[in-house]
Amino acid sequence: MSFVWTLAEQHEGRLKAVSYELLGRGRALADKLDTKLASLLIGDGVSDEQLQTLVHHGADEVYAIQDPRLASFTCETYSNVLVHLIKTYRPSVILAAATSTGRTLMPHVAVRSHAGLTADCTELDIEPGTGHLLQTRPAIGGNIMATIKTPDHRPQMATVRPKSSRPLPADPTRAGRVIEVPLDLVLVDERVQARGYRGDAVDFVNLEEADVVIAGGRGMKKAEHFALLQGLAKALGGAVGATRDAVDRGWIGYPHQVGLSGKTISPRLYVGAGISGAIQHLAGIKTSETIVSINSDPDASLHQVADFGIVGDLFQVLNELQRRLDERRRGGEEDRA
Amino acid sequence: MHIIVPIKQVPETSNVKMDPVTGTMIRAGVGTVVNPLDLFAIETAVRLKEAHGGRITTLTMGPRGADKALREAMAMGCDDGVLISDRAFAGSDSWATSYTLSQAIRKLGDFDLIVAGERATDGDTGQVGPGIAAWLDLPLATYVAAITRVEPARGLTVERLVEEGYQVVDLPFPALITVVKEVAAPRLPTLRGKKRAKAAEIPLFTAADLDLEPSYLGLKGSPTKVVKVATPKVTRGGTLVRALDEDAVADAVDQLLAFLDARDLLPTGGRA
Structure with missing residues (x-):
């Protein structure tokens, strides 16, 4: 299995643009580490055709864990799935988007995996010599840029600010594998129930994804x-x-x-x-x-x-x-x- | 209901000054406040208590002087405060902080709900709330903008403000939620509240008072390490155009459009 992972996000069966931005970031890191890059999708209803576009944007492998019980984000089940995958495959780096989902899921998983996690990064690099992930993020209201690493724990986890980088151009000739992973039902935690979205919300705006x-x-x-x-x-x-x-x-x-x-x-x-x-x-x-x-x-x-x-x-x-x-x-x- | 509100004392960010040489924050002379985003959590807890009865315990991890933040929360309506303070906790990242807070919460005994702010305005990670939920295996809802149903001893329904809208979620008690500004406008402390808070005994939990794994604490127990801190350049050296009459406005808009066009930021199709 690949050593650099990025988490793709979907909403109602459509991949979100940030999934491709993360692949651009992950590709650069995987190339520096001379390793493979995988995109993980936890969700439901994303077509094979869409999953292939993750390969076109830089993934060597795409792991899709799809089930109606994963259609809406609930932290507990998503966390169980990701913790299980980490235990099984031991990736070195996991990047997620600094979205409401990424910023909820990643700290939950980091605690359970005893991993280091850096929030809302705007720059990522590999430390020469050690191969550690260097994670740079704004802190104290953007007054400083702090560079952080996780020397002794794996995986090295980071959430990445959406829109802070551009995706790679799509290359339909890129080769890669799409692997469907069935959901193991013991990982389903039904304590929290997502009931959909409020229908009458007025004056709502998706600012985070606006260009x-x-x-x-x-x-x-x-x-x-x-x-x-x-x-x-x-x-x-x-x-x-x-x-x-x-x-x-x-x-x-x-x-x-x-x-x-x-x-x-x-x-x-x-x-x-x-x-x-x-x-x-x-x-x-x-x-x-x-x-x-x-x-x-x-x-x-x-x-x-x-x-x-x-x-x-x-x-x-x-x-x-x-x-x-x-x-x-x-x-x-x-x-x- | 027993509600727990973990809070953080932060520097007053409106006065943050950076040392241009070291790139670090100048803390001397900078006042501290309750993390402004925690005020929404405190207000949420107080309203739940007013509607359903019970008590609120607020707790914070920080230096000995952080009891000031607890007293501010108590002046707003929290019943009890607990200070978690020990040199062994210094330098904790969000992993170690959420561990230490979780162990302190275990010591407090049974509770129904933990209400936390979305993030602190200094560290800005938003990771401690979800981290506590992971340590304590509590059902979690982040970015809560409204609580629409509370059934004491059973559970609650909340609306999470996420990218696509307001996600409606049911959780059973005990649970942990983190809240955003929209959830409730914080009240000002009352004079009576202030008096009570000033006189209150605030128990201190040190490392010795808690059941802790020593290798999980403080800087040493933190998986992440800060390698470097830099001050980003503040100005972009941009163009500033004065447009003080109608002709000048037309001219300035011309220049702006040319500037945006050069950066490929205008919709394609037309050319002016």
């Missing part, structure tokens, strides 16, 4: 103005985020909150409108690939960490930006027509 996040702060002045951000998010193919301040004022729901008491995101593009850039908010966005700040205050902290900042009236800027994006879109439609 573009348009966020608003106190400078947005009122709830109605968040419609401007919704418009831009739609034009740019993204989602709307908010500061704690905006959420506490009731302008937008908590699932939109980014920062220390909200979500940590790492989109390709983050745009902050009317956001001063409190340290607590910056902690949640610092690893974004590109940061844009729009604020009338030239001294706003967000301007300091931005790749591109506009000092000006945010309503004027947002409206002009929307107008230009709409123009571009119409231009594109005419080109195609």
